[in-house]
Each structure stands twice: as C-alpha cells, then as structure tokens.
Amino acid sequence: MGFDAASPRWRGTVKNRVRRGLRGNNQLPPSHDVSVGEHTNMKKALVSIAFGLTASLLATGASAQATLNSVKQKGFLTCGSNTGLAGFGQPDAQGNWTGLDVDLCRAIAAAIFDDPNKVRFIPLAAKDRFTALQSGEVDVLSRNSTATMSRDTQLGLDFPAINYFDGQGFMVRKKLGVASAKELNGASICTQQGTTTELNLADYFRANNMKYEVVAFATSDETFKAYDAGRCDAFTTDASGLYAERLRASAPDDHIVLPEIISKEPLGPAVRHGDNQWGDIVRWTHMAMLNAEELGVTKANVDQMKTSENPEIKRLLGTEGKFGEATGLTNDWAVRIIKHVGNYGEVFEKNVGEGSRLKIKRGQNAQWTKGGLQYGIPVR
Amino acid sequence: MQTVVSQTSPPQKSFLYDPKVRGIFYQVVLVAAIVFLFYVAATNAIENLQRAKIASGFGFLNNTAGFDISQTLIQFSAAGGTYGDAFIVGLLNTLLVSVIGIFFTTILGFTIGIARLSKNWMVAKVAMVYVEVLRNIPLLVQLLFWYIAVLGTLPQPRNSLEMGAGFYLNSRGLFMAKPLYASDAWVLLAALVVGLVGTFVYRHWARKQQEQTGRQYPVGKVTLALVIGLPILTWIVLALVGANPISFELPRKGTFNLTGGMQILPEFVALLLGLVTYTAAFIAEVVRAGILAVSKGQSEAAGSLGLTPGQTLRLVVIPQAMRVIVPPLTSQYLNLTKNSSLAVAIGYPDLVQVFMGTVLNQTGQAIEVVVITMGVYLTISLLTSFIMNVYNRRVAIVER
Numbered sequence: 001m002g003f004d005a006a007s008p009r010w011r012g013t014v015k016n017r018v019r020r021g022l023r024g025n026n027q028l029p030p031s032h033d034v035s036v037g038e039h040t041n042m043k044k045a046l047v048s049i050a051f052g053l054t055a056s057l058l059a060t061g062a063s064a065q066a067t068l069n070s071v072k073q074k075g076f077l078t079c080g081s082n083t084g085l086a087g088f089g090q091p092d093a094q095g096n097w098t099g100l101d102v103d104l105c106r107a108i109a110a111a112i113f114d115d116p117n118k119v120r121f122i123p124l125a126a127k128d129r130f131t132a133l134q135s136g137e138v139d140v141l142s143r144n145s146t147a148t149m150s151r152d153t154q155l156g157l158d159f160p161a162i163n164y165f166d167g168q169g170f171m172v173r174k175k176l177g178v179a180s181a182k183e184l185n186g187a188s189i190c191t192q193q194g195t196t197t198e199l200n201l202a203d204y205f206r207a208n209n210m211k212y213e214v215v216a217f218a219t220s221d222e223t224f225k226a227y228d229a230g231r232c233d234a235f236t237t238d239a240s241g242l243y244a245e246r247l248r249a250s251a252p253d254d255h256i257v258l259p260e261i262i263s264k265e266p267l268g269p270a271v272r273h274g275d276n277q278w279g280d281i282v283r284w285t286h287m288a289m290l291n292a293e294e295l296g297v298t299k300a301n302v303d304q305m306k307t308s309e310n311p312e313i314k315r316l317l318g319t320e321g322k323f324g325e326a327t328g329l330t331n332d333w334a335v336r337i338i339k340h341v342g343n344y345g346e347v348f349e350k351n352v353g354e355g356s357r358l359k360i361k362r363g364q365n366a367q368w369t370k371g372g373l374q375y376g377i378p379v380r
Numbered sequence: 381m382q383t384v385v386s387q388t389s390p391p392q393k394s395f396l397y398d399p400k401v402r403g404i405f406y407q408v409v410l411v412a413a414i415v416f417l418f419y420v421a422a423t424n425a426i427e428n429l430q431r432a433k434i435a436s437g438f439g440f441l442n443n444t445a446g447f448d449i450s451q452t453l454i455q456f457s458a459a460g461g462t463y464g465d466a467f468i469v470g471l472l473n474t475l476l477v478s479v480i481g482i483f484f485t486t487i488l489g490f491t492i493g494i495a496r497l498s499k500n501w502m503v504a505k506v507a508m509v510y511v512e513v514l515r516n517i518p519l520l521v522q523l524l525f526w527y528i529a530v531l532g533t534l535p536q537p538r539n540s541l542e543m544g545a546g547f548y549l550n551s552r553g554l555f556m557a558k559p560l561y562a563s564d565a566w567v568l569l570a571a572l573v574v575g576l577v578g579t580f581v582y583r584h585w586a587r588k589q590q591e592q593t594g595r596q597y598p599v600g601k602v603t604l605a606l607v608i609g610l611p612i613l614t615w616i617v618l619a620l621v622g623a624n625p626i627s628f629e630l631p632r633k634g635t636f637n638l639t640g641g642m643q644i645l646p647e648f649v650a651l652l653l654g655l656v657t658y659t660a661a662f663i664a665e666v667v668r669a670g671i672l673a674v675s676k677g678q679s680e681a682a683g684s685l686g687l688t689p690g691q692t693l694r695l696v697v698i699p700q701a702m703r704v705i706v707p708p709l710t711s712q713y714l715n716l717t718k719n720s721s722l723a724v725a726i727g728y729p730d731l732v733q734v735f736m737g738t739v740l741n742q743t744g745q746a747i748e749v750v751v752i753t754m755g756v757y758l759t760i761s762l763l764t765s766f767i768m769n770v771y772n773r774r775v776a777i778v779e780r
Contacts, residue, residue, distance in 0.1 A: 126741065127737050127738070127740070127741040130741065130744055131740075131744075131746050134432065134434060134744070134746070150742075150744075151744070153433070154433075154434070154435040154743070154744055155434060155435075155744035156429070156432035156433050156434035156744070176636070183635075184636075185635065186634050186635050186636050186637065186639060187635075187636045187637075188552055188636065188637065193733070193737045193738045193741070194737055194738050194740070194741030194742065195741075198447045198738065198742075199446045199447055199458075199742070201447075201448075202446055202447050202448045202458030203446070203458070206458060206459055212448075213450055213552075213637075214447075214448045214449070214450055215450055215647070215727050216447075216449075216450070216727060216729070216733070216737075216738065217727045218724050218725070218727075218733070218737060222725070222726075222727070226727065229528070229532060229551075230536055230551045231551060231552070231646070233636045233637070272432060273432050273433045273434075274431060274432055274433065
C-alpha cells in the first residue's frame, strides 16, 4: 500500500514529461522528445496495470471470508449447478432452472432475501466444479457432488449437509443380455472424468478381478452421447443419474439399469472451508426443510402453522426463540424457505419422485421415522 | 536521428532530465513492479491455500491414482499407478499423436501445396477447395465431426467388419494382429541393422561415384532391397530351419468385444484425422508460398538442362523453397502439438485430458497441475523449435 503514496508523485513526473513534450512540439520539431513521452506513457499504463492486478489479488485475499455479507451486497446468490441433469439441476423449456439441487439454492436465497429467484446459476462440469468453488466464482456448489474425506480435508471444502443418499450403478443395452454387473468382464464403460464414479469403477473391477476399458469424457453430456452412439457397452454414474440420463436416450426402453449398487454416494452441497457461518446457513436450510416435513409443515399450511402450539414448530418457524438471528439471518428464515420452496418431501416428490418423470422412490431418502436416512437435527 | 538531436539540443540543467537516465530509471521501476507483482501473487496464493486448507506442493505425484486410462503406452493400472505415472501416460499420449500427426500432415500438406500449383486445372482446384474448406472451419468442430463420423458409421462389435489378415473394424476401434517376439527374434533385428548400415554405406558410395563419374546408380531399389528384403529373407531362412521368431496373436471374439491383438482407439483415429487434415491445409499454403518464392528462371534453367519436371521439382525447386518453408512450417508443427489438447472434447487421454482433467479434479491441486502442464507444452514447443532451427540452418542459403 506504500505505492499509493508514491503514485501521485509518479503521475506528476509523467505529466511534466508530457507537458514538456507538447511545449517542445510547438517550438521545434523535437521528434526524439515526443517519442520519449510516448514511451513513458506506455510504461505508465503497464505500471498501472501491474498495480491494478496487485490490488485485485490483495482484495481477493481479504474477502475470502464472510460469504453471507458478500452475497447480501451482491443482492443475489451464485450457485454452481449441474450442466443439465433431469430432476437435479437443469433448465426447463422456459429457461428456468429446476431440480432438487436447484431448489436447495433457491431455499438458501429465500432464507436470505425472502425471494427464491435471487439466484444466479452457473452450470459446471464435474471437473471444473471444485475449482469454481475454491476460487470464489460460486458461493455454494449444489450439484450432486459426493462428500468424501479427501474432498473435505484436502480440497478446502466442507459438505454441510447430504440432500440425497445415492450409490453408483450401471446401465446397459437390453440386447446385450447382461443381467448383473458381475457379467461386465471385458466391457467398455463410459464415465465422466474427475468424479468418484471414475474411482469406484476402477475399485469395483479390481475387487472382482475383472477387466474393462474405460472411456472418460469431460462432461456428462459427452459421456452419455458416446454411450448412446455405441462407443461403450455400459454407462456408469450415480443411480439417480442413470434414471435421469436414460430419459435422454434415443430409445429409453432399450436400456436397463443393472441391480448392483457398487458404492456409497452421499450427495450434498459444498461450501468453502473456513467460513463456518456460511456453512451453518447451508446446513440449516436443508435441516429446516427436513424438520418441516417431519413436523407436517408444508408450503400450503406454513402460515397457519405459525399459530401452532407445538413448541418444535414454534422454534422452527421463529415464533419462539431467536434461532434465525444466531446464524445471521432473520428469525422467520424457515418460514421463508417453506413458503417459497417447500419442505424436503415436497421438493423431492416434485423433482425426482412420483410427481416427476423420474419416479424415484424415497428409499434411503425417506425420513428416519419411515426407515430412511434423512434425519433433521432438532432446532433448539 | 537520436545522436543529432542530442548534439543540437542545449545541455540539460540536471541529469534528471537526461532521457537516458530517465529511461533506465523507468525500466528499473517497471522490473521492480513486475517482480513485486509476482511476489505478492505467489505469497497471496500460498496464504489463501493455507487458510482454505487446500493441500499444496508436489507430493501428490507419488499418491496412488486409483483410476484407469484407456490408452497407456507404459504399464499403468489403478492399483499401482501414481498421479506421476498418470502424468507420464498423458504426456506420452500427447507426444504419440503429435509425432504421428506431424509425420502425416507434412506428407499431406506438401502433396496438396504442390497440387495447388499443378498445371492440371482439376487437381489445382481440388487442392484449392481442400485448403479453403479445411482451414476455415474451427478445428474443434472438425474433431467432433470426425469423432461422430467415425463412431456413427462403424458397426457394433458383434457385427465387426472383417478386413482380412487379422484386421477388424468396429465402433471400439481398429483391431489387428499383435506380433509376439520369440527369443530368436534378435536375428531379424540384426538383419535390419545390417540392412540400414549397408544402405548408408551404399548411398555414400553412389553419391561419390556420381560426383566423380556422373554415373547414376539405382539407389532407391537397393535401399528397398536392403532395408525390407534382407530381414524378410532372413525370416524365410529362419522359418525353413524350423525357428519361429515372430508369431501373431489374432483378435478373437469375446463377450462384449474382440479380445487380444492390438487395438487403435476411435478417439485416437478421430484426433489424428482432425489434426492431420486441418494442419495440412496450412502447410499446403506455406509450401505454395515457398515454391512461388523460387524464381521462375530456376525451373526454366533446369528444364533447359534436360531435367524432367519431377526432377526439377525435387532437385531444384524444393531445396530452394525449403529456405522459405521451414520457419512457418515450424509454427504449424507447434500448432498441431498444442491443438492436440482439444482431445479433451472427444475423450482421447492426452496430457490435458488426463492430467488437467482427472488428476486436477481428484487432487484439487489446480495451481501445481496447471503450472506443470504449461511447463510441458512450453518445453515441447521449444524443443520442436530448436530441432527445426538446426534443420533450418542446414537448408538455409550459404553465402560464399
């Protein structure tokens, strides 16, 4: 910053030089003098570019924390989303982003701004997603990303919640006559690079002592197109993704999903490590949706529920206690989420469940009270 | 001009107004500013990485990779391969497609460049259309076209096209017999070496003879006989004695695909086709410019000496045109090498696809991976330039 003090003096000398150059121009033809003036002007420009870059680098360093403040200042949330996965994150025919992961971002925006549309979605390929989050291009990554230990501890990320419990599976053409993943010895398999899928695939074939040929593509779109064109015998990704991608096949009924689930894929939103307040907001947005479902609070009845005498509902909806303010939001944060987006069950059914083309069963994603893994941490 | 001005202008009041001193001053400040900028950028990056708990350093190269790659020139498996090995696999794949690509694009480019100057109207126009179409469509589009064309037109593995001699073609690539070398295969290698040395000696002798006596010897035929004929003859002799130096492993039908033999991936074919045809269009123009730069009198003189048009081109025009051709040709070679990174779009496991794609994402160490990758391309390019510059010095006109 010492350079700030120095810069006016710099500008002074340059001005002198230019003025001298101009005066010289009026008198004699001192071409040499003028050329020096131009020279220094160029250098001045270079130097100012250098200072500008330095300043911006320093600035990035300072604003790595307090994501909530920067989101409030911008007036919208930037959300890293899938480039297009039906049911999870994909623009519809009108260009509106829809899906389970998209609705989580809308819920965060609703909690902050009371407006689920104050989100800017940035579609990211698997291999670019973590870099985009690390570098601050997106505030939150909600893009069916698997939480793993190395991502949590080495990539500078945190996974505050799991909004979909999934596992990896395979899809093949019916006419191959394959009924189990164990019969895939010698098959070519299309997969998306930079994913846990790529690693699980290697593990599975190694563990079962089978051979395979991997063909890895940068985006899910390229991967599925190559499979559909016949480059590979099998296509592998998370089971939810298999059902979603099958809808895009040239003849969806020609493909079957094999019964084996070869891995655990806890999918959830990711945030940068080190901004705990922001991580809390993302976690509690998901928890609010889970608790709302468990307590029977829905998009339709949330306003009536405000008068409920149930203390758990009162705490969730902010009519008792100051839980919202403690996270840097307002006390009616959960009301905003439920009113604009809905509870977890509603969002699930609308995007991937019975109300959608995917028709995925709740299974592991049912409430814990119904034998599933989704367990809302109590608000108290 | 400079000296004139400084002589005529009156002596300056102070050295502060001395243009030379000022120039040096500004340059020193600029250099200092740039050094400062890099220093701040580096320390800032390190500090941010540490604060965000992002791993840094190059230790990750020794960690187990845990993923597989479709085409590996060295032994690589998910079980034992490290990220460092994955880097080498990617690098070798890049070098493979670049070297083979440069070889074929040179041949194709020279052919089309010469064809464009042909007196045959049809040949010249076909070459012109080739150049204008190929160089005006973005390479990425062409690569996708080739990949989709390659994939779309080829049959599924169960209906593989049988092309005879152990060659099969299907949507998984081109399959061919794989040679298996027995312990006595060294005899064949020795025959090849003898053939090569013999050729070298013979060519040297033939040139001397021609310089002294003017007699020409059948260099081409003898070369062919020594380099190809001798090893084949040895092989036949060995086979007659009962030895079997080379056997072939033929591709067989497996559950999903052909197994055994050698396989050339469709991704490799598409990338090679795209790079070769695209770069050849530019090389053709470079060659045409080079040939047109040789004055017409040269070929007229060659003609009046009784050289055939073919000889004129080979012995008089091309050697002189090379002086003009080589420097821009180097740029085209560099372009081909760098453009090979577009492999990422069609799933060919080159350096960018494997290292900047999978490895970067699995380790999250973007800065290190990107720096290494940039360093590699810089090194390959500088090496290519160096080799071409050495060659250029050899073909350049020697002033006497």
